[in-house]
Amino acid sequence: ANWSSPLLASKHQVYNWTFTPMWLSHFFNAGRGTAWMRIEVSPSGKWLLLDNDQFAYLVQPGDTFKGSQGKLLDFIKPGDLMRINFNDPVDPSKGVLWQYLAQRVGYLDRSGKLNTTEAYKELLRRARIPSQSVCGLCACCLGQEAIADLDIMQSEEQILFSPHIQQDI
Numbered sequence: 001a002n003w004s005s006p007l008l009a010s011k012h013q014v015y016n017w018t019f020t021p022m023w024l025s026h027f028f029n030a031g032r033g034t035a036w037m038r039i040e041v042s043p044s045g046k047w048l049l050l051d052n053d054q055f056a057y058l059v060q061p062g063d064t065f066k067g068s069q070g071k072l073l074d075f076i077k078p079g080d081l082m083r084i085n086f087n088d089p090v091d092p093s094k095g096v097l098w099q100y101l102a103q104r105v106g107y108l109d110r111s112g113k114l115n116t117t118e119a120y121k122e123l124l125r126r127a128r129i130p131s132q133s134v135c136g137l138c139a140c141c142l143g144q145e146a147i148a149d150l151d152i153m154q155s156e157e158q159i160l161f162s163p164h165i166q167q168d169i
Contacts, residue, residue, distance in 0.1 A: 001039060009039040018158040025159070048081075053089035056102075057082045075122070076101060127156040 001011035014032040019025040040049040048056040059080040065073040076082070081102040088094040103119035131153060132146040133139065139147045 007041040007043070009041075010036050011039065012163065013037045015163050016160075018160050020155040021157050021159050022155075053085070055084045055086070055089075057084065077103070077119075079104065080119075123154060126152050126154040129153040 001009040003009040012033065013035045014029060019029055038049075038051055042048070046058050046060060048058070050056060059076055059078050059082060061078045063076075063078070065076045065082075067073055082099060083102055084099040085097040086092045086094065087097050104117055105120040105123050106114055106116045109115055129149050129152070131150065132142055133150060139150055142150070
């Protein structure tokens with residue numbers, strides 16, 4: 001991202017996200033290569049406002065999250081980002097429209113070595129779940145176990161667009 005201050009940045013929407021290499025992803029992301037996203041950080045550093053109506057919460061030490069059945073979600077860790085769209089972006093009390101969790105799966109250390117995280121192991125596990133769906137999206141003629149696998153499986157093939165890194169020579 002291009003930071004104009006510690007609390008304000010902009011970035012191309014397509015950079016630093018992964019997409020599955022299928023027609024639906026290409027269709028969805030076609031215009032993102034030239035679209036810019038405004039990023040505002042709250043004074044506390046806990047919240048991000050992406051453009052004008054998308055939010056992300058930076059999970060803090062001590063935070064706890066429960067699923068819809070009341071079960072503790074212990075896989076959510078400090079540093080994860082909970083992306084949230086509210087039904088009404090100016091009144092979050094009207095409920096959540098949709099949300100997802102973004103977790104860091106790898107990073108480069110100061111020497112340039114790639115390090116993976118615990119979240120990487122889970123991503124790899126999900127990528128190795130074989131799909132029984134003909135198209136990888138639909139649950140036509142599948143049993144309950146295969147449908148549950150579709151909910152969590154990830155494609156083992158991903159496309160990542162990364163900005164060019166300027167290096168001093």
